[in-house]
Each structure stands twice: as structure tokens, then as C-alpha cells.
Amino acid sequence: MSARPSLASTLQRILLPKLLAAIFAFSLLICTAVVYFAHQQVSSSQQQYIDNLRTDINFSVRDTLLLLESIAGNDLVVNSFIDLEQRDNYLPLFFRTLRLSRATDVSLALFDFSGQPIISKNWQNTVPPEINTLWHAPTLQQGQQFWQMYEYGMVMAVPVHISASIEGALVFYVKDIGQLLNKRENSATQIIVGPGNKVLYSTQPDEVAPLSVFLPDQYPYSTVHSSQWQNLTLYSLSPIPQAYGAVLWLIAVLLLSIIATLAVSLHSVNRAARLTANTLDALYKSILVRMQQTTVIHSGSPKDEPAELAQIRSAFDNLAANLMTITLSNKQFANVIDSLEELLVVLDNHNTMVTCNQRYARVAEQFNLGATELQRISGYLAQTSKTLDATYTDVAVPRKITIKWALLPFVNDKKEVIGTILVGNDVSHQRDLESRNRLMTHAMESATVSIAIADITRTQMPIVYVNEYFSKLSGFEASEALGEPATILVGPKTERPTLKRMFEKVKVGQPFEETLLLYKKNGQTFYGRLAMTPVRVDTVVTHYVVFFQDVTEQEKTREYLEEAKAKAEESARLKSSFLASMSHEVRTPLHGISGTLQLLDASKLDQKQRKYLSLALQSMHNLQHIVNDILDFSKIEAGQLNIEHVPFNLSLLMETIFEQYYINCNNKGIELNVQLNLKETNYVTGDAVRLRQIMGNLLSNAVKFTSEGAVSVLVELVDQRHQWQLRGVVRDSGIGIAKDKINNIFEVFTQEDNTTTRRFGGTGLGLAITRQLCQLCGGDITVNSEKGQGSTFNFTIQLAKAYQELTDNNHADDLKPAEKLPAAKILLVEDNEINQLIARENLNGHKVMTASNGKEAINALNQMKLQFDMILMDCHMPEMDGFEATRRIRHGDAGERYTNVPIVALTANAMKGDREACVAAGMSDYISKPFTATDLQRVIRMWATNMDKL
Ligand code: ADP
Numbered sequence: 001m002s003a004r005p006s007l008a009s010t011l012q013r014i015l016l017p018k019l020l021a022a023i024f025a026f027s028l029l030i031c032t033a034v035v036y037f038a039h040q041q042v043s044s045s046q047q048q049y050i051d052n053l054r055t056d057i058n059f060s061v062r063d064t065l066l067l068l069e070s071i072a073g074n075d076l077v078v079n080s081f082i083d084l085e086q087r088d089n090y091l092p093l094f095f096r097t098l099r100l101s102r103a104t105d106v107s108l109a110l111f112d113f114s115g116q117p118i119i120s121k122n123w124q125n126t127v128p129p130e131i132n133t134l135w136h137a138p139t140l141q142q143g144q145q146f147w148q149m150y151e152y153g154m155v156m157a158v159p160v161h162i163s164a165s166i167e168g169a170l171v172f173y174v175k176d177i178g179q180l181l182n183k184r185e186n187s188a189t190q191i192i193v194g195p196g197n198k199v200l201y202s203t204q205p206d207e208v209a210p211l212s213v214f215l216p217d218q219y220p221y222s223t224v225h226s227s228q229w230q231n232l233t234l235y236s237l238s239p240i241p242q243a244y245g246a247v248l249w250l251i252a253v254l255l256l257s258i259i260a261t262l263a264v265s266l267h268s269v270n271r272a273a274r275l276t277a278n279t280l281d282a283l284y285k286s287i288l289v290r291m292q293q294t295t296v297i298h299s300g301s302p303k304d305e306p307a308e309l310a311q312i313r314s315a316f317d318n319l320a321a322n323l324m325t326i327t328l329s330n331k332q333f334a335n336v337i338d339s340l341e342e343l344l345v346v347l348d349n350h351n352t353m354v355t356c357n358q359r360y361a362r363v364a365e366q367f368n369l370g371a372t373e374l375q376r377i378s379g380y381l382a383q384t385s386k387t388l389d390a391t392y393t394d395v396a397v398p399r400k401i402t403i404k405w406a407l408l409p410f411v412n413d414k415k416e417v418i419g420t421i422l423v424g425n426d427v428s429h430q431r432d433l434e435s436r437n438r439l440m441t442h443a444m445e446s447a448t449v450s451i452a453i454a455d456i457t458r459t460q461m462p463i464v465y466v467n468e469y470f471s472k473l474s475g476f477e478a479s480e481a482l483g484e485p486a487t488i489l490v491g492p493k494t495e496r497p498t499l500k501r502m503f504e505k506v507k508v509g510q511p512f513e514e515t516l517l518l519y520k521k522n523g524q525t526f527y528g529r530l531a532m533t534p535v536r537v538d539t540v541v542t543h544y545v546v547f548f549q550d551v552t553e554q555e556k557t558r559e560y561l562e563e564a565k566a567k568a569e570e571s572a573r574l575k576s577s578f579l580a581s582m583s584h585e586v587r588t589p590l591h592g593i594s595g596t597l598q599l600l601d602a603s604k605l606d607q608k609q610r611k612y613l614s615l616a617l618q619s620m621h622n623l624q625h626i627v628n629d630i631l632d633f634s635k636i637e638a639g640q641l642n643i644e645h646v647p648f649n650l651s652l653l654m655e656t657i658f659e660q661y662y663i664n665c666n667n668k669g670i671e672l673n674v675q676l677n678l679k680e681t682n683y684v685t686g687d688a689v690r691l692r693q694i695m696g697n698l699l700s701n702a703v704k705f706t707s708e709g710a711v712s713v714l715v716e717l718v719d720q721r722h723q724w725q726l727r728g729v730v731r732d733s734g735i736g737i738a739k740d741k742i743n744n745i746f747e748v749f750t751q752e753d754n755t756t757t758r759r760f761g762g763t764g765l766g767l768a769i770t771r772q773l774c775q776l777c778g779g780d781i782t783v784n785s786e787k788g789q790g791s792t793f794n795f796t797i798q799l800a801k802a803y804q805e806l807t808d809n810n811h812a813d814d815l816k817p818a819e820k821l822p823a824a825k826i827l828l829v830e831d832n833e834i835n836q837l838i839a840r841e842n843l844n845g846h847k848v849m850t851a852s853n854g855k856e857a858i859n860a861l862n863q864m865k866l867q868f869d870m871i872l873m874d875c876h877m878p879e880m881d882g883f884e885a886t887r888r889i890r891h892g893d894a895g896e897r898y899t900n901v902p903i904v905a906l907t908a909n910a911m912k913g914d915r916e917a918c919v920a921a922g923m924s925d926y927i928s929k930p931f932t933a934t935d936l937q938r939v940i941r942m943w944a945t946n947m948d949k950l
Pocket of ligand 1: 701702705732734735736737764765766767768790791
């Protein structure tokens, strides 16, 4: 490749000559203008000089003429024409003293009308004779002022008037005109030239001599300007260098400017050439870069890039971007058709595939679709102009797919059909849905439950669907029910509160179930169990699906059951009240028998009598035990057995329990081994009575069923953070229990075999009660036993931790040996005489008075002066029972002094609520019958001795 000149040198070569020519032309123009301007300048100053000269002459002449005129008017001068004496004496003196203008060498003469001099100064021999006649005619004859410049000098004359007649003339002459003129300083020479080109006056006599002949051509190196004035020519003459000296700087400035312009232009051309070359180079490089890149990056342009080049670059960028966009849009188009969910195949007129999208390619590969299938589809669609559903199977998976094919013509720009476009939609899911829909509809139609759907977005919530069973149940055909309000089955007896509840639920879009009385088309009523479920569309409830069934039968059963339940409850209540009264009724005589026997025991008896009495007491004790068990069990059954949570001394309780059984075991000749592990805890919270009962039942059984060996007991506390677990093990070496019976011994009235009762007695209630009690106390009981090998009973109960020691420890007091009490004044209110007797005997040592009902008691309290310390009040009495009497006493019916008296109930009622009833009536405490002397002593000790505290 031949070496080509660079763009910079080419541009320089082209641009430089033109630029230089332009600068030259421009300089020429400027020079011409400058010369013209300089010439104008010089001419104007020369003209100015001439004008100044003329002004000076004018001024000087006028000045001198005025002076002459004033002299001519002077009285001395005028009178001298008449008064000759004066002329001779004073006029010469006057003339001598006269000074005219700045000229020193001037001549002055006064002439008479005939032109004869009268008097003169410096006139003789000075004034050339030629001038004498010049002024005659104008001044003496016409009376005018006169002045003239001659080659001899300058002459001026003014007439002298006496009474309007011209009597003479005053004539002035100066040889050197220069004396009259005010010489101004300038560089040029001013000349006054008279007729015949004679120089009359010159400001530079050395250069232009006065009286010489002046010809401008004689001064070729000077500029000459002239002006004609009267018979004179005024010249201004200046050597060219001087004339143009003032504008010489202009030429220097001009030259400098031209040189500067030249230098700037050359630099600019160079710079422009380089800039252009750089920009094009940058442009070239960016094109190269872009050709290698796929995306257009708008590269930064050089900082000093000219606007046009920047535009070109930007245009190019846009062009490149457009090209890229086209490329991208082709790609995007390909992406678009590849992103389509539909299958897309383009065929030419010969049914050969031109292109297809990826979705088609994948399906074709998976389901083995080929040219034949495409031809079949396009052939079918071309004939029918419908759509075609085709199902394909992928045997490998296996999987089925259903494609809905449609055909579109493939046209070119000229709208000519050049092929076909096959568009396939995967409708497998839709078909699945359709078949599922069919299945659902079928299921709903064949369901044996009524289904209705209501649109709750519209007023009255019209029914939009009912199934066949609905029609069967209600008698309304679908056509009759559709569009009807959702309340179509509601009738006059339909429960309004239930309906209201339902509508409230619908309002907030909640599901619900209700049973209510509905009406069939024929007016027959039935109970419908409705399950209503909201249907949400985008979180908004639009419909409710109602499933309902005829539950008339169930409803009747329910009503029946409810009735039965009410009856059962009533009978339970009756049972409980029966038990209560039974317990009262049985306990009262028992109490009587027990008390009497105890009294008998305390009396003097012979040995035989004592033996009988001991038998009677034993039977009495057994009977009490049985009655207590039955009562306990009834209470548990009726859910009336309450477990107390009261702090008590556990180790003391254990001590008293074992005390009794040591004696029993000793009597039977068996050992009692006790092991306690109470973690040094004395006080726990729980039901001490029930724990005693559990332990008592297990120990009595163990002792009862063991004839030799030992009964071992282990009681331990296990710390369970917030509470204790009490674990008890009662082991014996007794008869043991057969395997097949072991599971039943906790059942009510169950004994191992029928011989047990005969051999050992018992009711078969003990273990049942014990298990119930363990469970009520949060624990349980289990047994391990083998026939003839003894038995082991394990039980647990939960006890709360007692954080404070007992202050009024009833149980502890209970266990202390009875102390001698101070005698208390007690009013015993009891209707039963035996009970009165027993109580009195047991209250031996106290002052006791009796009343047989509430009324009597209040009377006694009112009438007696003596103040009772406490009242023992039976609950059930004739005329006024203990509850009423207590209320009245508290109210003050027995006087202010008894409103706070301790009243302790003596009640045979041991059922739930007894204690509450007593407390509600205002009683301080209660003891249930049959009570022992110790029970009685305990309450008296507690209340009668604590009276101060009340
Ligand atoms: P009972 O009042 O008859 O003792 P229980 O409920 O206490 O009623 O006991 C039921 C039966 O369980 C007893 O009749 C007896 O057969 C059997 N049984 C209970 N404890 C023991 C034991 N320690 N050893 C052997 N058999 C026992």
C-alpha cells in the first residue's frame, strides 16, 4: 500500500494557501483603508491650518480696522480738520503716543479729502508710493473701509467723517504682515500667495521665502493644500513624513495585527487539522470496538471535539444502536416465539417445515411428532377450517398430552399466501379440569345429601345451584329453586334466633353448622342439619355452599335423649338427695347407738356385759365403716367428693396412722415395717383425711389378708419443683391375689372370690374408693400380686408445697392428748333426746343447757341473764331449723351480745354443700354426726377458748 499523506498534512496543504490569500486580501483592504484614513486625516489637518490662517487674517484686519475707526472718530482727530491750532499742537503729540496692534513697525497717516497728508507717523521713506492711490477711491470717494495685501505689505484705510461728509482718511500700513498675525505652532508651513504667485507671507520664511514665486510642483515631497480667498491663495505645506508621522503607529499596529493573524491562522489550521485527524481516528477506533461488541456503548467523545464531529459521532452511535436494536429485535422475536406457551410451526406451501418454536421442538421430540403428523393436521385443518384436538402419548413416562391445533395462513409482504402457521395449545390441563368438573357435577348430582349454592353478593342471596337430592328432599325442582331466595325452605315455625345467627355468620363470611326446622314444597316440616361453607374468590366471599340433610329422626332422638338426660339428672339429684337423707337418717340412729354404747362402756359392767358390749361396739364400728364407704362412694359417683387443699403435718399424720396398725399387727402376730423418706418435710398442702383413708384402706387390707410374716410400708416424697409427689408402697406377705382376678379388684363390690366375705368380711368397696381417691388427688394406684405370695400396692398422690407453717393446727391439736379445758357455758340446740343425752355426757365438765329447736334457743338467749360462750346447733329441727336460727341470731334477734357468738353446726348431713350451707347461714364451724367425744372437745377447745379473738 502506497504511503498516503496524512489527513493533517492534506488539510494543511489545502487550507494554508487559501488562508494566506485571504489574509493577504484582508491586509490589502485594511492597508488601503488605513492609507485613505491617513490621507483624510492629513488633508483635514492641512485644511484646518488654512482655515486657521484665514481666521487669523480676518481677525487681525477687523481688529485693526475697528481700532482705526475709533481713532478716526476721536474728537482730536475730527477737530483737527476744523481747528488748525489743535491740529498743529495736539495732533502730532497724539500720533506719537498712538500704539496700534501688536505690530511695532507700522506706519500711520491722516489724509484730508484731497488725499493730502495732514500728519503721519513713520510714513516718509517707509511706505512705497504705489499704495497711496489704492485706497483713494473706496475710502475718500465712497466712504468705505479698505484693506489690501500687496507684495509690499498690507494697507488699511478708514474714512474720517464730519457730519456725514467725508473729510479725510486714516491710513495704516505695515510692511511685515507677519506682525499682524498670531503665529500658531504646527508642523506645516502656511503661505499667503498674492497675484502672480508672489509669496506675501510665510510661517517658515526659511523654506518659502516671502516675495518669491510659489509653485506647488516645486515641493514634490510635501503635501500641499490650498484655498482661494479674495484675491489671495492660502497654502498649507507639509513634508510627507511629517504629515503622515501622526498615523505611522497605525501602520505598525496594522503590520503587527497581520503578523498575529497569520500566526493564529497557521496555528488554528494546524490545530484544526490535528483535531479533525484525532476525532476521525477516535471515531475509527470506536467503530472498530463496536464491530467487535454486541451491545452499543456510547463512548465518551474527546473533550474539544467540534459540534459537527460530535454530531457525526452521535449519528454513528445511533446508527450502530439501531443496527444493534434490529439484531436484538430479531433475537427478541426469536425469544418471544420461544417463550410462547403455544406450539408454533411454520410450513411452506409444500407442507415442509420452515421454522418452529422451542416448545414445539420439545413436544415433537418427547411425543415423537414428525412431518407426517404436521401434514395430517394441516390437511385436516385446511379442509375443515376448525380446530383439531390431537392426543399424543409418551410411552416412556407414560404421559398423555392433548393439543388443540389451529391453522393460520402464512403471508408475505404482498399478502400472498406462502404457507401455513400451525398453532397448538396444550389443553391437557383444561381437559383434565373438564373431566374433573364433570366428575364433580356428577358426584354432586348423585350425592345423597342436599347441596345448594347461593350467591350472597346479590340481594336476597338467590340460589344458583341445587343438586338432585335437594329436589328429592324439598320437593322443589331445580328450575323452581334457581333464582329463588336462599330462604326458600324457611317457614313460619323456623327458629328465628337460629336464622339470625346464621345471617350474622354469613355477613362476616364464616362457616357454620346449624339445625333448624324447614319446610318442604308441600308444607311438610322437617329438621335440616345445615353445614354452610363460604366460597372465596380472591379473599372475597361471593357464595355459600349449603349441605343439608333431613335429621328429623336424629332430632327426635336427640330430644328423646335430652329428655332422658334430664330425667337421669333428676334421678341423680333424687339419688343424691336420697343419699343425703339416708345418710342423715342412718347416721342419726347410728350416732345414738354409738354414743349410748360409749356411755355404757364408761359405766360399771360385769365381765359378761362388757364382752357383749365389746361385740356390740365392734359391730357398730363395722356398720359405721360400711355406711361411710357407701356414702363416700355415692359422693364420688355424684361428683360431690371434694378434695381439700389445707396445710397439714405429714410426719405427724403418718405417725398416728402407723400407731394404730402397730397395735393391729401386734395383735395378729405379724410385723409392721415402716420406712419413711419425707425429705425432712413436715408440712405439705393437701387432703389429710383422704390420705389417711387411702393409707388406712391399704393397711387394713394388708393386715386383714396376712396371717403371718410382715406388712412393710414405704412412704416417700419426690420433689417435682412446684409440688411433691407422695409415693406409697404397701407390701404384705399374705394370701395374694390370683392373676385372673387381679384386674378386677379395683372395681366396685369386687372381691377375689365369694369366700372372701365369709372369711374376711368387707364390702368390696375399699379399693374402688381408694383408686378414686388417688386419682382425685392427682395420682393412681397399681397392684402386683401372686396367689400365696403376698401383694404389693403402689400408689401416688400429688401434694402442694406448704410455704408457711400452720398457725391453728386443728389436726395437730387433734392428735395431742386431751387437756383439761376451762369450763365453757354452752347452749346445745338439738331436738333428738338421745343426741342431747350423748352430747351432754360428752360435754362433761362444761356448763350445758339445751333447747329443742331454734325458736326455743332464741327465747333462751334472750331471756337468760347468763351469757353463753358458744352454741352447738343441730341443723334439722322442727319449728325453726338451725340455719334459720343462726341467721336470726346473727341478725341480732337474740340481742347484740350474741351476734358474734361462735355457732357450731351439728349435722348428720355429710354431702357436698353442707359446709357451704352452714357458712352461708352464718355458722362458725360444723362437725358431722356421728361425732366422738374428741371431736366435740376439739371444737369446744377451738371456739370456746378462742372467744376473745372473735
Ligand atoms: P374388701 O372390703 O372386700 O376388702 P376391697 O375393695 O378392699 O374390699 O378389696 C377387694 C378384694 O381385693 C378383697 O376382697 C380381696 O379379695 C382382695 N384384696 C385386697 N387387698 C388384698 C391383699 N392385701 N391381699 C390379698 N387380697 C387382697
